[in-house]
Amino acid sequence: MAGEAQADCLFCKxxxxxVPATIVRETATTVAFRDINxxxxxxVLVIPRAHYPDAATMAAADPGLAADLLxxxxxxxxxxxxxxxxxxxxxxxGTGAGQTVFHTHAHVLGGRGLEWPPG
Ligand code: AMP
Ligand code: ZN
Numbered sequence: 001m002a003g004e005a006q007a008d009c010l011f012c013k014x015x016x017x018x019v020p021a022t023i024v025r026e027t028a029t030t031v032a033f034r035d036i037n038x039x040x041x042x043x044v045l046v047i048p049r050a051h052y053p054d055a056a057t058m059a060a061a062d063p064g065l066a067a068d069l070l071x072x073x074x075x076x077x078x079x080x081x082x083x084x085x086x087x088x089x090x091x092x093x094g095t096g097a098g099q100t101v102f103h104t105h106a107h108v109l110g111g112r113g114l115e116w117p118p119g
Pocket of ligand 2: 012
């Protein structure tokens, strides 16, 4: 069923607590934790508790959850005090774009200059 936890999914295991993570925020529908391989001083992943393979699938199935995720990305940026200097919210979607974990996650990146276009 849509959104159900997947036994072989790393981020479902972080949601359930079976895999540890440095959690910075939790809501009824989302979990935010520090990326294990940070690419910027602030690099937090915001994920839905429910399993969807990517952002577009989540948004199509549950628009309110997509809104929760984006709102939480903003709160994380504000709490890490990168909202003033600017930050980036990224959803890598598909292997060609660098997606390696197929459980929706927003990267929140900030605390350094971020070039555009991205590499
Ligand atoms: P992506 O490549 O867009 O699918 O992003 C997956 C992200 O998950 C990468 O930035 C990884 O560094 C990060 N990651 C992988 N395993 C863990 C983990 N156990 N805890 C925190 N972040 C992780
Ligand atoms: Zn999952």
